[in-house]
Amino acid sequence: MWKVLLVDDEIDIREGLTQLIDWEALGFTVAAKASNGKEALEALASQSLHLVIADISMPVMTGLELIKEMRARGLTQSVIILSAYNDFEYLKEALKYRVENYLLKPVDDDELTATLLQVKEDIRQDLAVSMQEKENLNILRSKILNRLVTRNISPSEFSNKADFLQIDLTAVSYRVILVELENVKDGFERTGEPAEHWKLFSAQNVCAEIMGGYADGIWFEDALQHLVFIAKQHVAGEPADYHAAADEIKAALKRFVKEPASVIIGPEVRGVREIHASYFEAMKLLDYKFYLGREATISERRIPSRAETIDVEIEGRIRELERFILAGDETSCLQVTHGIYDGFKEHAKIGKSLVHHATFEILMSALRLIREANGDVSQVLERPERLYEDILAHKTIDDMRGFLCGKLKAIMGYLAHLKNDRPPKVVMSVLDYMKRNYNKEISLKQAAETVFVNPGYLGKLFKKETGLSFHDYLNKIRIDKARELLLNTRHYVYQVSEMVGYKDYNYFHRTFKKWTGRAPSELK
Missing domain, CATH: 3.40.50.2300 (Response regulator)
Structure with a gap:
């Protein structure tokens, strides 16, 4: 009406x-x-x-x-x-x-x-017309702000375009807030298709209404379908209570948009040119959601702080553990782990939060080794998204040490399985590539690129697993296919030669006779 x-x-x-x-x-x-x-x-x-x-x-x-x-x-x-x-x-x-x-x-x-x-x-x-113009303006604003937070625009270009697009970033300091809609993220990862625009539009309206009661700023959508808020602080002093705002946003999105969400609070920065630093740090903090769980509020404040006095020692021991894990040396790995916890016991002044954090960091480091080996973290953790909660559930330092040692053993066993199972998988992938492309000019180097390994390593691995060199196995596939075509079709021999990947008819003739003991024409 x-x-x-x-x-x-x-x-x-x-x-x-x-x-x-x-x-x-x-x-x-x-x-x-x-x-x-x-x-x-x-x-x-x-x-x-x-x-x-x-x-x-x-x-x-x-x-x-x-x-x-x-x-x-x-x-x-x-x-x-x-x-x-x-x-x-x-x-x-x-x-x-x-x-x-x-x-x-x-x-x-x-x-x-x-x-x-x-x-x-x-x-x-x-x-x-007005709605279309507004939509076009919002799209342009999002593109420019995306370039700003990803550091893909010069200060002068941003200044010129900000004036035209009515983007006002005048403030004393800034902070980037990311809102990730859980279902949108899951859908995008599952299908590769962006979410329906209305869902993000509705969610942004809800977020803007709530955040308006806490801070001034600008909302836009980034390239990964996060809702992004550049918060502007106009006077120096205590910042807005972004954690309270995050709790309100999550509750409202779940109730009114039917979308569970996580909120990531980036650090405060000075100057428009530094906004990208807050955005990049927020994206790093987003990685913790895997361990802290869905619908989390994540900020530097919510990640357990570490005691700087023993930071170097802990970091050094974690690197040592990584070497033993990769080497499959379970005895040394467990000795280092026990040594870390014995050290905690000797320093009674160390609070529980440091022990929690150290356990968390050790497991994160070990789990990263699984990801780097293209493994599946869920094979060693029943509830990967609740890792930190599982750590906190252990009430004594000895219980926590037992929990960690058990997980490290499982991780080392899984990495050994990946290592033993990888060569056959690599060769199977190459064989599949050869069977799909035998009629083209393919090489060992091209095949190696498809599985991301060195050609020399692939050549040795291929010979070890199949008993044939890459070149001989390719000839075998081609000759088997040629024999099938000669027996079951009316193609001429020179046509079959080209169909299976041989450009030189004489070479095809010699190779066919070498593998079958007969000339190609004898099968017609």
Whole structure:
């Protein structure tokens, strides 16, 4: 329904217009009434209205004065003028300020109906154009802001385009907040297709409404379908309570958009040129969601802090553990682990949070080795997304050490399995590549590129697993296919030669006889 404001100093006229036609049947509703132009301006300021029907002559503020003031304020509502006099000068003056029609009193219902129908169509078209323009502007703004946070735009280019796109980043400091919709993320990873735009649009509106109560800033959508908020702090001092805002956002998205979400709070930075640093750090923090769980609020504050006095020692021991894990040396790995925990026991001043963090870091390091070997973390952790919760569930340092040692043993066993199983998988992938491309000019180097290994290593591995060199096995595949074609089709021998990948007929003839003991023509 399009909302109408009736403005006339005579109450009988206002009520008469209300009853004159069936407004709802035409798609309108009389939402407000005023007795003069001043009251009309107050109504326009307090609610969303689409059409103003105003008398030309009223006390306090006339209809013409009302229209002039509306346009001066940038109000674009459609206007229909009413007058008891057919005055051309009034009409000429009114037309300067874009009015839809000039109707004489008493108003003819047919003329008013025809005008309203035309106004409705004009409003609809104007709204469609306005929405498209706004959508195009939002797309352009998102693209430029994406380039800003990924450091793909020069300061001068951003400054020029920000002015044009009405992007105001004037502030003392900045902070990037990421909102990741869990279902959108899962869907994108599963299908590779972006989410329906309406879902992200609805979620952004909810986020903007909540965050508006905490901080000023700009929302946009990044290339990975995260909702991104660049928070602006205008005065130095305590920042907004972004953790409270994150909790509100998650609850509202789950309730109103039916979307569970995680919120990642990047660090504070100074200067527009440093906004990308907050964004990149937020993206790094996002990795912790795998361990901290879905619907998490992640920030530097929520990641357990470490005691700097023994940071170097812990980091060094973790690197040592990595070497033993990769070498498959379980005894040394467990000795180092016990040594770390014995050290914790000797330093009673070390709080539980440091022990929790060290356990977490050791497991994250070991799990990274699985990912680097193209393994599946879920093979060693029943609930990977709740790793940190599982660590906290152990109430004593000895229980935690036992938990860690058990996981490290499982990780080492799984890595050994991957290592033993990898050569056959590599060779099987190469064999599949050869069977699909035997009729083309392919080489060992090309095959090695498909499995991301060195050609020399692949050549030795291939010979070890198949008993044949890459070149001989390719000839075997081609000759087997050629024999099949010669026996079951009417193709000439020279045609079969080309069909199986041999450009030189004489070489094909010699190779065929070498592998089968017969000339190709003998099979025809």
